[in-house]
């Protein structure tokens with residue numbers, strides 16, 4: 001009997017749109033049993049694998065760069081490996097690939113639709129693109145990746161509607177419908193959405209889309225053909241850079257929180273994303289912080305440190321046209337100031 005092809009859902013959306021939040025909710029649904037998850041992150045220190053709650057053998061971190069550029073070969077390798085495992089009898093009923101927020105979907109689509117080994121075992125089920133209602137409009141104005149993600153989607157999902165006015169949400173919805181007349185426009189509240197609305201999207205259909213979509217895919221086909229073995233490090237805006245900080249000693253919460261609030265307020269246009277897993281002085285559990293452009297999201301505590309974790313704080317920022325030194329100076333100053341107050345208070 002011929003084996004059924006395994007459906008692959010590509011979950012995309014700009015930095016901080018809410019992909020991991022939605023994925024966590026989705027993975028709890030019965031329809032998602034035996035789902036393998038591939039996670040890709042931009043930046044040296046991947047944290048998402050720690051934030052996806054169902055961590056087992058079927059969560060694979062594709063971490064050495066961005067999926068649409070340097071890690072494309074990794075995607076193929078991991079899918080081939082999954083195909084072998086399925087062949088060997090392991091139950092793998094679906095695959096979800098969470099891309100980086102900066103991913104251009106065209107090369108990923110191209111890979112999923114043309115690699116013969118991948119095609120023999122998998123079929124593209126659909127591209128699900130999340131758009132943050134709080135910062136989506138500004139992102140579409142400035143980042144071509146976000147425009148491509150929206151235009152190529154099979155399902156569009158508006159997130160963070162609780163942070164946007166009805167008027168700005170309506171304007172964003174209208175812009176998205178113009179960019180992509182074929183994808184249903186859905187909503188998710190803190191990641192909550194019926195899995196059936198996202199799954200079994202029926203594969204990518206170019207019909208009815210903006211003419212640019214066909215051009216992007218065609219360009220990709222040529223690109224792939226000519227530069228198959230080269231790493232394309234320049235795909236992203238040259239001004240975009242991921243910087244990471246590691247702190248050995250526990251951090252004062254006051255300093256970090258004030259700094260993050262200031263950063264979102266004053267540098268939200270340049271600090272596209274902040275993500276951190278922090279060891280806070282006086283706090284047993286790890287604290288996760290998220291910043292997305294002008295929004296500093298409420299921090300949350302994880303239940304416990306992962307067993308093998310060194311308990312050092314790790315913070316990653318994705319900056320646009322902002323030198324690392326500027327961020328570092330501010331961070332160090334706020335931490336020092338908070339530590340001084342701590343010393344005075346306790347001493």
Ligand SMILES: Nc1nc2c(ncn2[C@@H]2O[C@H](COP(=O)(O)OP(=O)(O)OP(=O)(O)O)[C@@H](O)[C@H]2O)c(=O)[nH]1
Pocket residue numbers: 013014015016017018019020021022048100101159160161162163188189190191273275290292297298
């Ligand atoms: N207020 C609000 N916050 C949300 C919603 N959905 C997600 N968030 C928050 O947005 C922040 C970023 O969410 P993530 O799920 O990490 O976003 P992501 O797209 O995976 O981020 P990257 O992988 O860095 O691109 C977190 O603090 C979430 O709690 C929502 O509907 N409303």
